[in-house]
Amino acid sequence: MDNAGTGKPVRHVLGLSGGKDSAALALFMRDRVPQMEYFFCDTGYELAETYEYLERLEAFLGKPVVRLNPERDFDHWLNIYGGYLPSQRMRWCTRMLKLKPFEHYVGEDPTMTYIAIRADEDREGYISTKPNITAVYPFKEHGIGKQDVLRMLDDCGLGLPSYYRWRTRSGCYFCFFQRKAEWVGLKENHPELFDLAKRYEKVDEENGIRYTWSQSESLSELERPERVAEIKRKQEDALRNARRRAPSEKLFQIFSETLNEEDDTEPCMICNL
Ligand code: SF4
Incomplete structure (x- = not known):
């Protein structure tokens, strides 16, 4: 990424969701990009199992995972949005509780953000469009799929978050994406x-x-x-x-x-x- 004109070094950041794919990506990148900054956008409505998994992951990474908190909580934004609960069509929660804290954290620094979309997935990330932020997809570049991710987590001993016994997605306990x-x-x-x-x-x-x-x-x-x-x-x-x-x-x-x-x-x- 070109940082000419800014005079600032490029930052490398990797967001953890508390789920398996981002955890595996963090382990995959640990020695490849030693200066990596790991962060977690903490809405304040996450499961206890998520925090527990992140703590265990920190030990594997040998680095802290920076917790990013939104300036105002869910209830504040719910009020602003007229009491309309977020939904697939009106996903204001992601923007306000996850994306904005991330953009604030990065500021205007030229930044590479590492996204854990796998090679066997055909989907787009919901990511920042700020011009100083560039997304990279190491799993796609290296052809890493779901089985590789599961093997990686198994082999190193981290395993899966314990909520995976009854829920397959990380995120807020009230997430409307739940089945x-x-x-x-x-x-x-x-x-x-x-x-x-x-x-x-x-x-x-x-x-x-x-x-x-x-x-x-x-x-x-x-x-x-x-x-x-x-x-x-x-x-x-x-x-x-x-x-x-x-x-x-x-x-x-x-x-x-x-x-x-x-x-x-x-x-x-x-x-x-
Ligand atoms: S986990 Fe669900 S409820 Fe929480 S911010 Fe993301 S989409 Fe919204």
Whole structure:
């Protein structure tokens, strides 16, 4: 990257989401770019398992992961956006809680940002468009796919974040990208967080507008015992079929694939890599 005219050295930064791909990329780049700065955009609404995983990763990297906090929290922005919960079409949370703190951190410095999109993925990152920031994709350049990432994490002993048993994506506990089975997982593993997420949902009695995380049903509807049983039954059926198709795959892979069958919505790229 050309830094002529700025007189400043190029910074190399790598954002961790608390997920497997960015963790593997950090390990992959550790010795290749020793001056790398690692950061984590902490919305303040992350799972405890994410913080625990980042702490373990720091030990493997031998460097701290800088925590970036937004200037104002989710509730402030929710108010500014008229009470409209973020959704796939109105993803203001990523911009305000993740992208802006990152851009503030980098400032006007010429910067290379390392993105953990894998070679076997066909998608774009939700990244900054500031002219001083250039994105690079080492996994794509080196042909590194999902199996390589899993092997890398296994071989070094870091493994996967513990929430992967019931959720495949990092990010806020109330993230609207969660699939039904993951909401059930949140209720079973963190009932207090499920209740907090539920408190954000509202129905406007006058016009009937529903402010819910998921378009199709509210969390109050989803948590009814018969609905939970139905979601779990479907998930179990999908798991059984997936195990039959690929008996050697690990539980995480099978779990993740069955969720993708349920809903293949692209997750938030800055939060879920
Ligand atoms: S994890 Fe989900 S809720 Fe949190 S900032 Fe990203 S898209 Fe928004």
